[in-house]
Structures are given as structure tokens and as C-alpha cells.
Amino acid sequence: MASQHRSGCPINLTLEILGDSWSLLVIRDVMFGNRRHFNELLGKSEEGIASNILTARLRRLVANGLLTRAPDKHHKQRRIFSLTERAIQLVPVLATMGAWGSEHLPVTPELSIRAKILAEGGPELWEAFMDELREQHLGIVRPPGTPSVFDRLELAYRSMISEC
Amino acid sequence: MASQHRSGCPINLTLEILGDSWSLLVIRDVMFGNRRHFNELLGKSEEGIASNILTARLRRLVANGLLTRAPDKHHKQRRIFSLTERAIQLVPVLATMGAWGSEHLPVTPELSIRAKILAEGGPELWEAFMDELREQHLGIVRPPGTPSVFDRLELAYRSMISEC
Numbered sequence: 001m002a003s004q005h006r007s008g009c010p011i012n013l014t015l016e017i018l019g020d021s022w023s024l025l026v027i028r029d030v031m032f033g034n035r036r037h038f039n040e041l042l043g044k045s046e047e048g049i050a051s052n053i054l055t056a057r058l059r060r061l062v063a064n065g066l067l068t069r070a071p072d073k074h075h076k077q078r079r080i081f082s083l084t085e086r087a088i089q090l091v092p093v094l095a096t097m098g099a100w101g102s103e104h105l106p107v108t109p110e111l112s113i114r115a116k117i118l119a120e121g122g123p124e125l126w127e128a129f130m131d132e133l134r135e136q137h138l139g140i141v142r143p144p145g146t147p148s149v150f151d152r153l154e155l156a157y158r159s160m161i162s163e164c
Numbered sequence: 165m166a167s168q169h170r171s172g173c174p175i176n177l178t179l180e181i182l183g184d185s186w187s188l189l190v191i192r193d194v195m196f197g198n199r200r201h202f203n204e205l206l207g208k209s210e211e212g213i214a215s216n217i218l219t220a221r222l223r224r225l226v227a228n229g230l231l232t233r234a235p236d237k238h239h240k241q242r243r244i245f246s247l248t249e250r251a252i253q254l255v256p257v258l259a260t261m262g263a264w265g266s267e268h269l270p271v272t273p274e275l276s277i278r279a280k281i282l283a284e285g286g287p288e289l290w291e292a293f294m295d296e297l298r299e300q301h302l303g304i305v306r307p308p309g310t311p312s313v314f315d316r317l318e319l320a321y322r323s324m325i326s327e328c
Contacts, residue, residue: 009271011189047170089264098175100178
């Protein structure tokens with residue numbers, strides 16, 4: 001066991017790599033909000049992440065193989081962030097965390113509707129969502145006509161916003 | 165939305181209540197190790213938690229309704245910590261986190277065997293384990309002869325230790 005880790009326990013190592021709560025919130029925004037540029041991650045952050053913290057967390061997420069950073073085909077000056085396969089496989093962690101928070105904590109309706117849909121859908125819906133993320137972020141195309149989990153979550157979120 | 169929270173997102177609130185990585189590691193040790201006393205949590209911690217950090221985290225976990233602290237029937241001088249229902253419902257979060265870490269991070273065999281068994285068992289095994297935790301921590305007795313998930317995990321862990 002390399003000595004830079006506190007222990008070889010999978011829960012401990014996961015907490016170490018996700019570092020602090022900001023890292024997981026950045027992954028959440030890339031994953032569920034499809035926020036792929038620095039300015040979107042900064043300006044639309046519900047929690048008001050500071051610019052220097054966002055920069056540091058993005059750097060660490062890239063170094064740890066959870067995000068990749070590449071030139072954006074459509075905007076030569078900009079860089080686009082994408083989830084890696086190992087980050088996409090965090091969907092069940094975020095889904096179970098969102099389900100728990102929705103059940104036990106003072107969540108707002110518009111920010112918890114997606115978590116509730118994912119919780120009700122269970123592992124089958126998580127798998128479909130992961131396949132869609134592989135298409136969005138890794139370019140692995142799904143069969144034509146595959147229903148979009150992302151659109152379903154986004155639509156539910158927007159309809160809650162318009163009610164609030 | 166009360167202003168002491170960064171946002172009403174269930175993932176954010178979950179990260180806020182679990183505070184830092186030490187809180188979730190303490191819950192892990194109470195849950196999977198059945199470590200119920202301060203000295204056990206301190207002395208057997210794989211990650212070497214410091215006494216003052218453990219004290220602070222236990223206090224916060226009690227304040228947030230994740231642990232209860234009561235006199236121990238068997239040792240009048242000692243206090244015993246128990247998981248609450250809301251903490252027991254963190255089993256799917258810890259199970260998915262352990263599965264992800266086992267797949268992607270440099271885990272050690274003896275500290276990942278329980279995570280692997282829980283991952284393979286899926287939601288059905290998690291439910292059975294939660295029922296067993298309700299018996300251990302809340303006194304809600306299960307039907308006689310119900311197989312013990314805790315013993316199965318513990319046995320697998322001990323057999324890996326003897327191999328290492």
C-alpha cells in the first residue's frame with residue numbers, strides 16, 4: 001500500500017480522491033447540468049463556488065482521471081471539460097446520495113426532482129443514464145431512438161422551476 | 165430555503181451534513197465494524213483518526229441525528245454509540261461508494277472484500293443488511309433464523325486477513 005493514502009479501504013480512497021465536497025459538486029454540474037465550460041461551472045453554480053476553488057478542483061479532477069480538458073471544436077478560445085468513464089461510473093454514488101438527501105434533508109423541490117426520479121428508476125435507469133453520458137462525453141453513440149434520460153430529468157427540473 | 169445552507173440540492177445538503185470525509189469514515193466503522201465505543205473507534209481506526217477530530221465528528225453526528233449516545237448497560241462508565249434510522253439508510257451510499265472505489269482505486273484485498281460482496285448483492289442485500297443494523301442499533305428484532313449479512317461480511321474480511 002503506497003503510504004500517501006490513509007488506508008486501502010475503498011470508501012476511504014473514494015473520499016480521498018473526491019477530496020472535498022466541491023469536487024463532487026463540480027462532477028454533479030458537469031453530469032446533470034451538462035456544464036462543460038469554466039464560465040458555466042462558475043456562473044451557474046447553485047452554491048456560488050469561488051473562481052480559485054473551481055480552478056483548483058478542476059485541475060485535481062483532471063489529474064485524478066475524472067475529467068478531461070480539450071479544445072472546444074466550436075470555440076477555439078475555449079476548453080471543454082468531459083467526464084471520463086470512471087467519473088460516469090459515479091452515477092450510482094450520486095443517485096444514492098441524492099435519494100438519501102431528498103428523504104432526510106431540507107431540500108428544495110426544483111433541486112430534488114431529478115434525484116427523486118433517479119431514485120425511483122433504480123439501477124436500470126442509472127445504467128441508461130450512464131450510456132447517455134458515454135454518448136455525450138465519450139462519443140460512444142447509442143442505438144437511434146434510445147429515449148433520453150437527460151431530457152427527462154431536465155424537463156422535470158424546468159417544470160418545477162416554472163412552478164416555483 | 166434557510167440561508168445556512170449553500171443550496172437546497174440533495175447532493176449538496178448530503179455533503180454538508182456529512183461534513184468532511186472523517187464523518188463518513190466514523191459511520192463506516194460503526195456500521196461495518198460494529199465499533200460502538202470511543203476507544204474502539206479511536207484505537208482500531210485504519211486511517212489513524214486523531215482523538216480531537218473523533219470527538220468533534222461524533223458530536224456533530226449526534227447533533228445531526230446520525231448517531232445516538234447512551235450509557236452502556238454493561239459498562240456503567242462507558243457510552244455506547246448507535247446508528248439512527250437515517251444513518252442506516254446511508255447503506256446504499258456507502259455500498260455504491262465502496263463498489264466504485266474497489267473498481268477504480270488502489271484498494272487492499274482485505275479492506276475491499278466487504279465492498280465487493282455488497283456490490284454483487286445489490287439492493288436486495290443492502291436491504292437485508294439495513295434490517296440487521298436496525299436490530300443491532302435500534303432493537304428492532306428480525307424473524308428468528310434470518311441469515312446474518314454482518315457475519316458474512318465479517319467472515320470474508322477475516323479470511324482475507326489470514327491470507328495477507
